[in-house]
Structure formats: structure tokens, C-alpha cells
Amino acid sequence: MIIGAFLILGGHGLIAYGAQYLSAGIASLLNSTIPLWVVLFMFLIYRNKITNLTKIGLTLGFSGMIILVGPSIGGDQGLSLIGIASLLISSLLWALGSIFSSKVSLPQNFLLSAGMITLIGGLLLIFPSILTGELNLLPSSYSDINFNLLISYLFLIFIGTVIPLAEFYWLLKVSTVPIANTFAYMAPIVAVFLGWAILSESVTYLTIIATIVILIGVALIVRTSENSNNK
Numbered sequence: 001m002i003i004g005a006f007l008i009l010g011g012h013g014l015i016a017y018g019a020q021y022l023s024a025g026i027a028s029l030l031n032s033t034i035p036l037w038v039v040l041f042m043f044l045i046y047r048n049k050i051t052n053l054t055k056i057g058l059t060l061g062f063s064g065m066i067i068l069v070g071p072s073i074g075g076d077q078g079l080s081l082i083g084i085a086s087l088l089i090s091s092l093l094w095a096l097g098s099i100f101s102s103k104v105s106l107p108q109n110f111l112l113s114a115g116m117i118t119l120i121g122g123l124l125l126i127f128p129s130i131l132t133g134e135l136n137l138l139p140s141s142y143s144d145i146n147f148n149l150l151i152s153y154l155f156l157i158f159i160g161t162v163i164p165l166a167e168f169y170w171l172l173k174v175s176t177v178p179i180a181n182t183f184a185y186m187a188p189i190v191a192v193f194l195g196w197a198i199l200s201e202s203v204t205y206l207t208i209i210a211t212i213v214i215l216i217g218v219a220l221i222v223r224t225s226e227n228s229n230n231k
Contacts, residue, residue: 001120003104006097008121011090012161013128018086022079023201025192029068029211030087034184035218036061037095038177045099054224060217068210095181101169102177110169118165182222188215 019027036058042048050058068079106113129135139145164183171180188211195201 001124003097003101004117004120005124006093006100008118009124009128010093011097012121013125014086014090014093017132018083018090021083022087024195024199025188025201025203025207025211026068026079027083027087028191029188029207029214030065030084031091032184032188032214032218033061033065033088034091034095034098035178035181035221037092038098038181039221041095041099042177051224054221057217057220057224060220061214062217064210064213064215064217067206067213091184098172098177098181102172102180106169110173111166113169114162114165117169118161178222184218 015027015031018030022030039048039050039054039058043050101117107116139149168180168183192203192207192211196203
């Protein structure tokens with residue numbers, strides 16, 4: 001239940017909520033800070049050693065985040081503070097859930113682990129859905145369900161949730177927590193491009209600079225983790 005609360009309720013739930021206030025690229029870019037939080041929490045909680053290369057990566061990652069969200073702090077212009085806060089808290093909770101998942105005993109079958117955690121997290125998400133009135137947005141009859149809605153729903157279930165989570169728990173079993181979270185630094189590239197190509201979302205110079213800085217920082221951290229894992 002704890003893992004489901006951190007990863008699904010906190011991680012996925014807050015992403016879905018915060019993404020309503022931000023573009024797809026910005027939301028994904030904020031989500032790409034997960035590996036940074038993983039390394040930081042593993043140092044604070046388990047006193048894992050932080051190498052000089054990791055320190056550089058952390059500095060670059062958080063510098064990129066400041067470049068991205070800095071102009072929106074203390075002013076009415078720029079990005080939504082609600083969206084920023086939701087995405088950052090989501091990344092924090094996902095990082096904590098990832099670390100906890102690697103330390104507890106889960107079923108050997110990673111598909112079973114993914115299914116159990118997803119089911120529990122999905123049930124927990126019902127409560128905030130009721131509080132925010134989202135249940136009222138569900139189709140009231142079969143006539144309200146069109147082809148695009150059905151395809152989107154199935155895509156989010158299988159391509160967006162079931163398959164990625166199964167791969168994620170498999171990676172947690174065979175590698176390190178930072179490596180299992182490498183998905184976070186590939187997503188912004190795809191999201192920024194698709195947001196620009198399909199949704200006509202604007203891409204500013206600050207977004208491009210922040211993307212490059214954050215991804216370099218995360219890549220350094222992941223590279224360091226890979227070297228440590230291979231020794």
C-alpha cells in the first residue's frame with residue numbers, strides 16, 4: 001500500500017493534476033528531475049557515497065530546474081505555480097517510492113508486483129477523484145463514448161501504465177534505482193517535440209536551455225551509477 005501510495009497516488013496522480021496547468025514538455029521536463037531526487041534521498045537516508053561527477057550532475061540538474069521555473073516564482077507571468085508544485089512533489093514521491101520498492105521484499109514475478117501496486121494505487125486515486133469532482137466527468141452513457149476516447153483510454157492503460165510499470169519493476173530487480181529511473185530523462189525530448197508538433201505548444205529559448213542542462217546533469221548521474229554498478 002505504501003509503494004502504491006507513493007508511486008501511483010502521489011507520482012501518477014499529481015502528474016495528471018499538475019499537467020493540466022502546464023504544457024506537455026514542461027511537465028515532462030520537471031518530471032525528469034526524478035533521478036536527481038533519487039541520488040539525493042539515497043545520500044540523506046542511506047548515506048550512499050556521492051562522487052564528484054554526481055555532484056556536478058546534481059548541480060547541473062537543479063540549475064536547469066531553476067532556469068525553467070525561476071521566472072514564474074514571485075510573479076503573475078510564466079508557468080503555473082500550482083502545476084510546478086504538483087510536478088515537483090510528484091517527482092519527490094516517485095523517487096521515495098522507487099527507493100522503498102528496492103528495499104522491500106516484493107513478489108519475484110515483476111508482472112505480479114506491478115499489478116498489485118497499480119491496483120492499490122488506482123483504488124487510492126478514487127478518493128481524490130471524488131473530492132475534486134472528476135467522477136462527474138465520466139461518460140454518463142455508452143453513447144458518450146466515442147472511438148477517440150476509447151483509444152486514448154486503452155493507450156493510457158497499456159502503453160502508458162501497464163507496460164512501463166512492468167519494465168520499471170524489472171529494472172529495479174536487475175539494476176540500480178537511478179538506472180531504473182532513466183525513463184525520466186528521455187521523456188522530455190519526446191514530450192517537447194510532440195507538444196510542438198501535435199499541440200502547437202511554444203518552445204522558448206529558456207525551455208531549450210533548461211532541457212539541455214537538466215538532461216546533461218541527469219546523464220552524468222546515471223553514468224556514474226552504471227559505473228558503480230559494474231564494479
